[in-house]
């Protein structure tokens with residue numbers, strides 16, 4: 001009896017459905033599991049601290065691939081070898097997940113007064129379908145000639161990312177970590193009187209809920225000051241304390257770190273009265289982690305196949321040594337929360353691991369092209385610790401330098417190279433910047449970078465939404481190729 005390939009596939013899908021039901025796996029749909037098993041569905045984890053350029057990168061990624069016939073994608077092999085047939089954007093089939101606002105963002109970038117994507121306040125996602133011609137297989141001339149590769153992409157407020165390490169941290173350990181951090185500048189200075197008050201608050205004393213509310217408000221203001229002060233710090237927890245009016249957080253978000261916990265033993269703290277500051281704050285901390293952080297991790301990060309970590313290296317260099325250290329620590333904490341390594345496709349369905357990591361220095365259109373290699377080198381130094389985490393189980397990370405939206409042009413001024421573009425009012429601006437070093441500066445070497453005032457470029461003018469123009473970029477094609485090139489064969 002002759003059985004068609006289609007019938008075998010259907011039969012396989014059916015038994016696979018049974019296995020999945022039996023295992024109780026939380027995947028969104030059978031179809032997506034089936035695609036994953038056939039290596040035709042990839043979950044991209046676009047990771048990065050707040051303001052590192054994630055939403056802009058995702059917008060540009062979708063744009064470059066959707067408009068591949070006019071985009072500049074020479075470094076993306078399926079385009080070079082003429083194998084990309086068409087690209088479609090779908091919503092992600094997930095309950096309550098809003099669609100990534102691609103159209104809105106692209107319209108903003110391509111409007112007569114171009115604007116950057118709005119700052120991200122909530123989660124969103126999309127599914128990009130790439131229709132590809134298969135690379136010819138001499139051993140199997142009857143192999144299917146075309147297939148679809150599905151890319152799952154999700155966006156989220158970067159602040160939430162820093163909560164991931166809280167999943168493995170007890171409340172008292174978090175308090176100890178905060179105590180060590182807040183006792184040092186620049187945080188001690190930003191915290192002012194609140195530092196002394198939190199350091200003297202007795203964790204075993206009965207809670208005064210009114211006072212705890214007040215402390216919590218002042219603590220949220222302190223965290224906001226860390227983020228929005230002139231040079232923003234990276235390591236800011238809990239991330240949801242930064243979003244004002246975050247109604248779904250409720251009582252769970254009303255706790256503070258009790259900096260005096262270190263004066264007591266674990267036994268004394270565990271034996272505290274139920275209405276003590278310690279027990280009340282600990283309960284709220286636990287429900288914050290269980291009800292907000294865990295589901296975010298489960299829905300957004302537990303299934304990543306390929307990770308892109310975006311780092312604003314130019315801003316770090318402009319902010320100074322404490323800020324570079326802070327960013328370094330924040331990135332190491334984040335990568336600690338992921339599992340790296342390669343797995344069989346079947347195991348990948350049940351417990352995924354990230355088999356490829358790319359660190360990318362973003363917004364490199366703010367520096368001249370001859371310094372891009374140095375920016376890449378500097379990035380590799382800044383992320384060394386995070387890099388070591390990712391090297392577990394043989395995954396060797398790659399460093400790149402990219403700009404999702406090239407907003408500047410190179411100019412020459414008195415035999416020196418510089419950049420020109422427009423500011424947020426559309427007025428022309430230009431500058432010559434200090435030479436970017438390939439390593440973190442020390443001592444006096446910091447001076448030129450700290451006094452360098454980097455003007456914010458507006459996105460370039462002249463893009464047409466109606467004509468579906470491709471967004472100009474720097475090396476997005478190389479990054480896309482590193483991310484999914486091998487999956488397109």
Ligand SMILES: Nc1nc2c(ncn2[C@@H]2O[C@H](COP(=O)(O)OP(=O)(O)O)[C@@H](O)[C@H]2O)c(=O)[nH]1
Nearest residue numbers: 050051052053054055056116363403404405407
């Ligand atoms: N010059 C330049 N600026 C960028 C680029 N990407 C992002 N930006 C700037 O960085 C800001 C934050 O970007 P966004 O994508 O919202 O970061 P997110 O918080 O990580 O999602 C934007 O508002 C822009 O001002 C880029 O490719 N070039």
Ligand SMILES: [Mg+2]
Nearest residue numbers: 054055119120
């Ligand atoms: Mg964003």
